[in-house]
Amino acid sequence: MAARLLTRCLHLRTFHLLPSTNPYSIGGAAFATTAMSGDKPIENALRQKLTDALKPQFLDVINESYMHNVPKGTESHFKVVIVSSAFENVKRIQKHQLVHKAIQEELDNSVHALSIVAKTPAEWEVSQDVGKSPACRGGAGL
Amino acid sequence: MSFLLGKSTWNAVASSANRRAFMRCIAQMSSKVNFEEMVKGKPIVVFMKGTPDAPRCGFSNAVCQILKFHGVDGFESYDVLANEDIRQGVKEFTKWPTIPQVFFNGEFLGGCDIMLDMHKNGELIEELKKIGIRSALLDNSDGTDKS
Numbered sequence: 001m002a003a004r005l006l007t008r009c010l011h012l013r014t015f016h017l018l019p020s021t022n023p024y025s026i027g028g029a030a031f032a033t034t035a036m037s038g039d040k041p042i043e044n045a046l047r048q049k050l051t052d053a054l055k056p057q058f059l060d061v062i063n064e065s066y067m068h069n070v071p072k073g074t075e076s077h078f079k080v081v082i083v084s085s086a087f088e089n090v091k092r093i094q095k096h097q098l099v100h101k102a103i104q105e106e107l108d109n110s111v112h113a114l115s116i117v118a119k120t121p122a123e124w125e126v127s128q129d130v131g132k133s134p135a136c137r138g139g140a141g142l
Numbered sequence: 143m144s145f146l147l148g149k150s151t152w153n154a155v156a157s158s159a160n161r162r163a164f165m166r167c168i169a170q171m172s173s174k175v176n177f178e179e180m181v182k183g184k185p186i187v188v189f190m191k192g193t194p195d196a197p198r199c200g201f202s203n204a205v206c207q208i209l210k211f212h213g214v215d216g217f218e219s220y221d222v223l224a225n226e227d228i229r230q231g232v233k234e235f236t237k238w239p240t241i242p243q244v245f246f247n248g249e250f251l252g253g254c255d256i257m258l259d260m261h262k263n264g265e266l267i268e269e270l271k272k273i274g275i276r277s278a279l280l281d282n283s284d285g286t287d288k289s
Binding site: 097116 | 192198202252253260
């Protein structure tokens with residue numbers, strides 16, 4: 001488990017700290033900016049903060065804004081699928097609250113809808129079903 | 143806001159954590175809504191966008207559909223889009239940032255994801271039983287009635 005986590009951390013570090021040494025880099029700094037935050041600053045912030053706070057074994061941050069009545073490229077509606085030992089012996093509501101807490105700033109300022117699938121590694125072994133988010137029905141905001 | 147409070151006070155609440163606490167304080171002071179009373183003694187209360195007949199959000203709709211699936215139709219609901227005090231206030235009351243929010247017997251159960259989870263793993267049938275409602279799923283011939 002520790003080895004897997006370490007690999008994941010190393011992967012993140014490589015991605016975030018060394019983009020300018022990427023052999024495919026075009027124009028150095030400009031590419032680095034794109035590689036670090038891209039045009040998805042909120043999605044990347046969510047990923048980073050959840051990784052730091054909950055050390056997940058699995059994490060997927062999905063921008064579902066395109067399913068809603070917002071301009072293309074908007075980062076407003078997200079689904080988070082997160083598997084972490086931090087959820088062991090934690091009630092269902094509290095699992096979600098751990099996620100809320102880690103990304104409080106984004107929830108307060110930019111994220112309008114958040115769907116969460118939060119599981120322990122054991123629960124994730126049993127079922128990797130993350131369901132489908134419901135279609136939008138027009139009401140705006142969180 | 144700054145002209146009302148003076149610069150130093152405003153600076154003190156300028157960090158995002160302080161600002162949140164400050165806004166929460168203001169919200170509580172100005173809240174005209176007694177959520178405790180709204181949910182107390184009621185079997186099911188749902189804070190949602192739109193109404194059960196015309197939900198205006200996919201997540202709110204999903205909660206209504208789940209309840210209907212279990213034969214629960216006449217639950218109490220509040221349309222947060224119709225009342226900003228309720229919309230913000232309920233989030234403060236539960237410390238839960240999203241709508242819909244479901245209460246069983248005055249107790250906060252969760253939002254759409256949690257309802258869906260409980261529906262899928264059968265826990266919702268048990269929770270309904272606790273508040274004196276027999277899930278319609280138990281009456282289906284292919285249901286999972288173990289009682």
